Amino acid sequence: MVAVSAWLEQRVARVRSFGVREALTIEGATMRRLVKTTLAATLAWEVAALMNSPRPVLAPLGAILVVQVTVRSSFSRSIQLTVAVTVGLGGALLLGHVLGLHWWSVGLAILLGLIVGELLRLGPFSAQAAVSALLALSLGSTYGYERLVDTAIGALIGVLVNALIAPPTYVQEASQALRRVGDDLSVLLDDVAAGLHGQPDLNTVQRWLARAREISASISAADSTVNQGEESLRFNHRKAAELARLERLGEARVAFEHVTNQTRGIVRSLVELHPQLQSPEVAPVLTALDELLCSASVQVATFGRLQQQPDTPADRDESERAHQAALAARDQAAKALRAMTEPADGAARLLASILVDGERLIREVDTRDGVHMGAVAAGASSVRAR
Secondary structure, three states: OHHHHHHHHHHHHHHHHOOHHHHOOOOHHHHHHHHHHHHHHHHHHHHHHHOOOOOOOHHHHHHHHHOOOOHHHHHHHHHHHHHHHHHHHHHHHHHHHHHOOOHHHHHHHHHHHHHHHHHOOOHHHOOHHHHHHHHHHHHOHHHHHHHHHHHHHHHHHHHHHHHHOOOOOOHHHHHHHHHHHHHHHHHHHHHHHHHHHHOOOHHHHHHHHHHHHHHHHHHHHHHHHHHHHHHHOOOOOOHHHHHHHHHHHHHHHHHHHHHHHHHHHHHHHHHHHHHHOOOOOOHHHHHHHHHHHHHHHHHHHHHHHHHHOOOOHHHHHHHHHHHHHHHHHHHHHHHHHHOOOOOOOOHHHHHHHHHHHHHHHHHHOOOOOOOOHHHHHHHHHHOOOO
């Protein structure tokens, strides 16, 4: 049995190495959308059939086309689809009556439908005006009326299903994205702190700078997730319960953007300072900065965790202890900087720059008196008074 289990684990690991697991995985939010789309399409079919539609298939088609990841986008797509179908059918009836059915009138109807779709900014449904016109010309005005009614039924049911049944908010996804940014920044700061203790080579410092730039890109991705969370609350009956949390996440995103910029500033200064890192005059300041960045790493990590669980006293207490340790290290670094009697060329200026960036950094993620208290305000009641 042990041999069989080991063999299976090896095979599973082998399959995962090819990315098959990721390729065959569907996220929970996506699966919910697929289920709701199926439900909306089924209901649309039944409603169209109860209304004696000769082609009830058109109603579920409309539902499938409009159900999207957010209620707002579903509502927008339902309007775009209905407008596209209406314009296409109206144009087809007019052209068919005036020009008759010819190859050139069909081509003209298609061209005008495509142009109108673009002019009306119908997005993914810009071609539906031309499609509806073509179908109406070929199948007759009766089909056009049926298509309009059934499409409207499907679009309406699609919006209602998405709005009333577990409407997505994506606020949780935004908090997870920001926590990952906090974790990445924390690891980088911890590596920089450990590197200062061991006097890193230039390649290592440059890799730190590259990682800081990658985290800046992650901030942009997290920003998109927060924006999606904001969009998901529009036309959403869960808005009141999630709005305050989303505002807090928006403030946290700003804090992490500032922290990332300050981290990049620290590492850039280290790149310039590298030739003087071995200087005995610089060593006492680096030791204090090592402690400062190590404490800052803890603060950033707890700040990120608080975006998912803002009422966690343990994280708040840990953040406060790390902040006090960072302040002590800051004072020690400033004292050591003032004591430099024979500073290397430009070293004092660069060390002072690192110290300033470090001080600003710990202020950004201070959970008691920081500049972004709105990011942790949801759990403010759990914080003890000084």
